[in-house]
Amino acid sequence: MDYISKLKDQGSRITVARRSIIELFENTKKPISATSIHNMLTRIGVNVNMTTVYREIEFLIKMNILEKIPLKDHELHYELKDREHHHHLLCTNCGLIEDITLESEKKLLAEAHQNSNYDISRHSIAFYGKCPKCK
Amino acid sequence: MDYISKLKDQGSRITVARRSIIELFENTKKPISATSIHNMLTRIGVNVNMTTVYREIEFLIKMNILEKIPLKDHELHYELKDREHHHHLLCTNCGLIEDITLESEKKLLAEAHQNSNYDISRHSIAFYGKCPKCK
DNA sequence: TGACATAATGCACTAAATTTGCAATAATAA
DNA sequence: TTATTATTGCAAATTTAGTGCATTATGTCA
Numbered sequence: 001m002d003y004i005s006k007l008k009d010q011g012s013r014i015t016v017a018r019r020s021i022i023e024l025f026e027n028t029k030k031p032i033s034a035t036s037i038h039n040m041l042t043r044i045g046v047n048v049n050m051t052t053v054y055r056e057i058e059f060l061i062k063m064n065i066l067e068k069i070p071l072k073d074h075e076l077h078y079e080l081k082d083r084e085h086h087h088h089l090l091c092t093n094c095g096l097i098e099d100i101t102l103e104s105e106k107k108l109l110a111e112a113h114q115n116s117n118y119d120i121s122r123h124s125i126a127f128y129g130k131c132p133k134c135k
Numbered sequence: 136m137d138y139i140s141k142l143k144d145q146g147s148r149i150t151v152a153r154r155s156i157i158e159l160f161e162n163t164k165k166p167i168s169a170t171s172i173h174n175m176l177t178r179i180g181v182n183v184n185m186t187t188v189y190r191e192i193e194f195l196i197k198m199n200i201l202e203k204i205p206l207k208d209h210e211l212h213y214e215l216k217d218r219e220h221h222h223h224l225l226c227t228n229c230g231l232i233e234d235i236t237l238e239s240e241k242k243l244l245a246e247a248h249q250n251s252n253y254d255i256s257r258h259s260i261a262f263y264g265k266c267p268k269c270k
Numbered sequence: 271t272g273a274c275a276t277a278a279t280g281c282a283c284t285a286a287a288t289t290t291g292c293a294a295t296a297a298t299a300a
Numbered sequence: 301t302t303a304t305t306a307t308t309g310c311a312a313a314t315t316t317a318g319t320g321c322a323t324t325a326t327g328t329c330a
Contacts (some may be wrong), residue, residue, distance in 0.1 A: 010171075010309095012296045013296085013298065013305095013306055013307070014297080014298095015296080015297070015307065018305085019306090033267075034287075034288080035286090035287080047314085048309090049309050049310075050288085050310080051288090051289080051290090051308075051309065051310080052307080052308055053250060054288060054289070054307085055141070055289090055307080058289095059307095059315095062234055064217050068207045068262075070205035070207045075207075075209075075286090075287070076207075076209050076288095077142050082242055083319070089247075089253050089255075091253070092256070092298095098251070098253075100247060100250060101250075102243055102246050102247065104239065104242040104246045105243060107239040107242065107243075108240060108260070110239075111237050112224075112239060113263050114229050115235055115236075116224050116233070116262070117266075117267045118226070118233075118262065118264040118265060118266055118267070118270075119264045119265040119270040120262045120263070120264035121261070121264045121265075122229070122263045122264070123260065123261060123263065124260070124263075125243070125259070125260045125261075126258060126260075127247050127253065127255045127258040128255060128257045128258065128259075129253040129255035129257070130250075130254040130256075132252045135253070135254040137322095146277095147277080147278095148276090148277055148278070148325085148327065149326080149327095150325080150326070151276060152278080153278085158315090167318075168316095169330045170315090170316080183280090184279065184280050184281075185316090186279075186280065186281080186317095186318080186319090187278075187279055189316090189317060189318065190278080190279085191278090192290070193318090201296085205293095208316085209316075210316070211316085211317090228276085239271080259276075271330100272329100273308090273326105273328105273329095273330090274301095274328085274329090274330100275326105275327095276325100276327100277306080277324105277326075278323105278326085278327090279322105279323080279324070279325085279326095280321105280322095280323080280324090281320105281321095281322090281325090282319105282320095282321100283318100283319080284317100284318080284319075284320100285317080285318075286315100286316085286318095286320075287315080287317095288314075288315070288316095288318100289312105289315090290311100290312085290314090291302075291310105291312090291313100292310095292311100293308105293310095294307105294308080294310100295306105295308065296306090296308085297304100297305095297306075297307085298303100298304090298306095298317080299301090299303090299304085299306095300301100300303095300304105300317080
């Protein structure tokens with residue numbers, strides 16, 4: 001079932017901002033910062049306050065729809081949480097962000113579970129380097 | 136050779152702030168934020184301005200001694216750069232950060248090189264979950 | 271050792287990202 | 301359509317980070 005129906009079912013209201021932000025993430029499939037969300041919304045004619053953007057992000061994280069993606073930047077980025085498992089490739093030159101899926105991460109995860117006494121629930125992997133255009 | 140000697144050799148001055156910050160990182164071996172650095176310095180009686188902390192971090196990054204570690208926080212963290220290769224384990228409950236070394240990351244890295252057309256220079260892996268105390 | 275050159279620092283600001291309080295607005299149930 | 305209250309906007313406060321400039325202090329060399 002889609003996010004909108006889920007939110008409706010659990011009692012949340014579906015506002016223009018909320019719907020637009022969810023669609024933004026569904027179409028983009030990349031980590032987006034709060035400022036970018038605001039810019040993109042403005043570009044498509046959805047005029048919302050930055051405060052609303054921040055509050056909506058917070059809400060969607062609480063609802064388990066978005067998650068934080070920390071990048072080497074002092075701006076947090078966000079992404080849909082239940083996308084098929086994947087990780088990121090970041091260009092240190094132009095800032096481009098791409099996805100990458102990794103077969104061998106299973107072993108990695110198994111090793112992490114074994115080598116630690118943490119109750120691991122999630123993990124993130126990022127590769128930094130130069131993208132095709134920049135190298 | 137140690138960091139202090141390296142800095143001296145290359146002409147930098149060794150101030151109380153600089154020496155203290157380097158020692159802080161050597162003793163802590165964990166990602167530390169600028170604010171934490173400032174707090175820790177104050178606690179041991181080294182009173183420096185936040186500006187100095189930020190400028191020193193910048194300097195130590197330029198000198199290849201520190202590197203940025205992005206966490207799920209809107210505060211950047213830093214760590215000594217040439218520590219033996221390792222990654223992080225973060226408690227989603229109390230914020231505890233521990234190190235973890237992984238044998239199988241070699242395969243992962245090889246796969247990443249093969250599956251992408253990026254010129255990968257670095258990577259970071261983080262596991263999120265509950266630490267022994269919190270689970 | 272003492273004075274000099276300049277790296278490093280502090281202070282007062284600025285800038286950008288994020289958060290909060292509260293009154294106004296709008297989504298939904300009835 | 302109306303009432304309830306979730307959501308929003310606005311203004312202002314906080315937090316994190318970075319700057320310009322005058323002052324201080326490190327390391328060098330006479």
